[in-house]
Amino acid sequence: MEKIRFGILAAGNIANSMAKAVSQLEETECFAVASRSYERAKAFADRWGFGRAYGSYEELAEDPDVDLIYVASPHSHHYPHAKLCLEHGKHVLLEKAFTVNAAQAQELIDLAEDKGLLLAEAFWPRYMPTRKILDDLIAQGTIGEVQAVTADFGAPLSHIERMWNPALAGGALLDLGVYPINFALQVFKEPVKKIQADAVMSAQGVDLMNGIALTFEGDKLAVLHSNMLACMRNRGVIYGEKGFIELFEINNPGAIRMFDENKELTAEYPAPPQINGYEYEVLSCVQAIRNGKTECGEMPHSETMRLMNILDEIRRQWGFVLPCE
Numbered sequence: 001m002e003k004i005r006f007g008i009l010a011a012g013n014i015a016n017s018m019a020k021a022v023s024q025l026e027e028t029e030c031f032a033v034a035s036r037s038y039e040r041a042k043a044f045a046d047r048w049g050f051g052r053a054y055g056s057y058e059e060l061a062e063d064p065d066v067d068l069i070y071v072a073s074p075h076s077h078h079y080p081h082a083k084l085c086l087e088h089g090k091h092v093l094l095e096k097a098f099t100v101n102a103a104q105a106q107e108l109i110d111l112a113e114d115k116g117l118l119l120a121e122a123f124w125p126r127y128m129p130t131r132k133i134l135d136d137l138i139a140q141g142t143i144g145e146v147q148a149v150t151a152d153f154g155a156p157l158s159h160i161e162r163m164w165n166p167a168l169a170g171g172a173l174l175d176l177g178v179y180p181i182n183f184a185l186q187v188f189k190e191p192v193k194k195i196q197a198d199a200v201m202s203a204q205g206v207d208l209m210n211g212i213a214l215t216f217e218g219d220k221l222a223v224l225h226s227n228m229l230a231c232m233r234n235r236g237v238i239y240g241e242k243g244f245i246e247l248f249e250i251n252n253p254g255a256i257r258m259f260d261e262n263k264e265l266t267a268e269y270p271a272p273p274q275i276n277g278y279e280y281e282v283l284s285c286v287q288a289i290r291n292g293k294t295e296c297g298e299m300p301h302s303e304t305m306r307l308m309n310i311l312d313e314i315r316r317q318w319g320f321v322l323p324c325e
Contacts, residue, residue, distance in 0.1 A: 004286050005031035007066040007090070009057050009081055010073040011044040014095065018070055019048040021278035027286045031067075034060035057081060061088040068285060070122065071095055074162055075169035076324045079104040082119070086111050091118040093285050097174040100322050102308040109301045113294050119301070120285050123182060126299040127280035129272050130253045131186065134238075134245070137269075138187065142258060143240030147220060149187050151180035151236040151250055154209070154227030163228055164204050167323050171206030173199070173314065177226035181310060183236040183250050184214055184222035185303065191217050197314040205320075212314060252277045 006028045008015050015033075022028050030050045035041035038055030045053040054060045060069065061084045068091040071081045079099045085092045086108065098121045099105045112119035125131060138146060153176050162168040163175065194215035199207035209227040216222070225232070236250040243260040247253045256269040274280075284296045295301045315321070 003029040005029050005067045007032040007069040009071045011035040015072040018278050021275045061085050075174050093120050093122050095122045100169050102312050105308045118288050120296045121299045121304045127284050133269050144242035146240045148239045149184045149222040151183040152225040152232045153179040153234050154232035157228045166205045172226045172228040180224035188216045195313050197317050
């Protein structure tokens with residue numbers, strides 16, 4: 001079976017992580033990369049074995065031989081860059097946060113479906129084997145009926161300029177807060193009936209840290225926190241009637257640990273060996289493309305929109321409007 005010819009749009013840090021995974025997969029070919037600088041694209045291509053390098057994103061989108069493009073630009077540019085690729089007939093794996101608002105997300109989804117192209121959100125925990133382990137433990141009732149979730153995610157990122165820049169959709173929420181929210185949405189499938197959120201805002205106008213409470217139908221509660229100034233545990237905990245389940249590093253869990261009502265460890269489920277975790281979303285995209293799908297089952301468009309609508313309401317409560325909206 002022919003390999004999927006993989007392109008990368010924007011050659012930043014996260015693109016290097018993706019390239020590391022793609023370069024080791026049998027199903028994909030490191031085909032083309034684009035940056036706003038040809039020299040940067042060429043250096044990236046030489047490092048990871050991409051055959052073609054472009055000094056503009058338009059050249060990548062126009063390349064007739066590229067099958068799938070991973071969009072790794074800042075959040076503020078996800079919408080125009082994904083739209084560019086879709087309009088040129090390319091399948092797209094779009095880095096999270098998918099877009100800056102639900103309206104942009106829905107427009108891209110409609111465009112992809114109209115053209116019969118895959119459009120997937122690169123929310124890597126959704127595709128990992130640990131996700132199925134967790135789903136199975138909950139479904140089996142190992143800790144009884146789940147009542148609540150807590151999750152946090154953060155790191156001191158003051159040195160990263162884009163995190164402070166509203167023009168690049170900076171702040172903790174779209175970069176870090178999506179992880180705790182996603183964790184809660186993986187556990188609770190019911191509709192969200194109430195959202196309460198607060199944030200500490202910077203002088204530049206982005207959120208530095210935030211606290212979010214989501215109340216779901218059936219009176220289940222998720223209490224979530226993200227922070228771009230402090231080192232956090234990056235832990236998610238699922239609380240049931242007969243115990244709780246704990247994950248460290250909710251973005252890429254190393255293991256799932258289960259405790260009983262006496263807080264005694266009863267089981268531990270290690271994560272399978274991996275390249276770096278990015279390979280799972282790529283393999284899902286490959287399978288979807290070969291099957292003629294416009295979405296990946298692990299992160300369908302309905303879940304992307306569910307998350308985007310929550311993010312919109314949180315920012316509405318804060319009065320946090322981005323220049324690119």
